[in-house]
Amino acid sequence: MPATPSVLDRLRGAVDVLYREMIKFGVIGAAAFVIDVGLMNLLRQTVMEDKPTGAKVVSASVATAFAWVGNRAWTFRHRRNRPAHHEAGLFALTNGVALLIGAGSIAFSHYVLGLTTLAADNVANVVGIGLGTLFRFWAYRQFVFSAEPLEDTSPLAEHRAHHP
Numbered sequence: 001m002p003a004t005p006s007v008l009d010r011l012r013g014a015v016d017v018l019y020r021e022m023i024k025f026g027v028i029g030a031a032a033f034v035i036d037v038g039l040m041n042l043l044r045q046t047v048m049e050d051k052p053t054g055a056k057v058v059s060a061s062v063a064t065a066f067a068w069v070g071n072r073a074w075t076f077r078h079r080r081n082r083p084a085h086h087e088a089g090l091f092a093l094t095n096g097v098a099l100l101i102g103a104g105s106i107a108f109s110h111y112v113l114g115l116t117t118l119a120a121d122n123v124a125n126v127v128g129i130g131l132g133t134l135f136r137f138w139a140y141r142q143f144v145f146s147a148e149p150l151e152d153t154s155p156l157a158e159h160r161a162h163h164p
Contacts, residue, residue: 076145102128
């Protein structure tokens with residue numbers, strides 16, 4: 001009969017899961033960041049030259065679609081507890097709030113503070129993405145992919161399985 005894990009072992013397992021989720025979330029987020037910033041700059045310098053907030057909405061929407069696939073298939077795959085369309089709806093709502101944070105940052109900088117250069121828009125974009133990222137990680141774990149992990153796949157769990 002396997003031994004009941006101690007509180008310390010359960011804590012280590014939980015921290016390990018959180019750490020792995022944070023790393024994977026960061027990898028997906030870094031790729032989405034490149035998509036978001038790159039596309040915003042491309043649009044801002046071409047077809048949406050005088051519409052920085054609109055460029056942000058388009059770029060963030062494309063980055064969000066990428067992030068949905070990456071986070072569902074990789075980062076939080078072990079937490080799925082709802083049908084895909086429910087998760088997609090919650091994901092879209094969460095990212096809608098994060099998009100408002102990002103677009104609001106750009107709009108505030110551009111229209112309220114009068115900082116209208118591309119460099120200023122990029123600084124505001126990075127600030128907005130940072131704040132939105134903190135919100136998204138919290139909301140994904142709390143609401144979108146909220147189920148407890150289906151199984152403990154951490155190295156510690158494998159060690160315990162082989163060395164009771």
